[in-house]
Amino acid sequence: MSALPDTSQNPTRESNEEAQLPQETLALPAPQTEAEKEAAKKVQVGARAVKLDHLGPLVINSDGTLSRIQNWANMTQMERERTIHVLGKRNRLRTESLVAQGIQPGTVEK
Template sequence: MADSNTNNTPLPLPAPPPPQEQVPPLNVDGETKMKFDALGPLVVNSDGTLSRIANWPNMTEIERERTLRVLTARNKIRIADQEAKLNEESTSQA
């Protein structure tokens, strides 16, 4: 199978999404208001890596609110777990 990019030149980036005039703030935990772009909020995975919700642009407002409520609680737990793991590692190395 022949490679169409045989001269090893990098492929161009796709066009950026059109700018949004105003991104509405979302109430995350009853106190903090955050603004998210079209990609949606960050998800803290159990191994500490970050990802995004793939279908965020297709969700309704109600789905987004429910997802944020669950995601906020889960992210807080996972961040605390990662901090505890780091503290444990630093204590055991000392």
């Protein structure tokens, strides 16, 4: 008997074994610095930068009151990015509308 495996019955066995050889491990990106983390928490709204925190961004409601997104902590990074994108545009439009009516957003109480 030969010491080599019999591949005549299963010709793909040898190619499968080759595919299972260990491959080069890819490195993870370096951790963010504090400055990078801080910059990632800011969104440009008009001429101002708005800082985001663990509670999520502020929502300017159509009546001028402010609120937050309740499920912010449960959102994925992709959902958060999309929400910030949509919310930035909507907040800007609502702010312009409220200012035109003589209402300063955030000063209205329920």
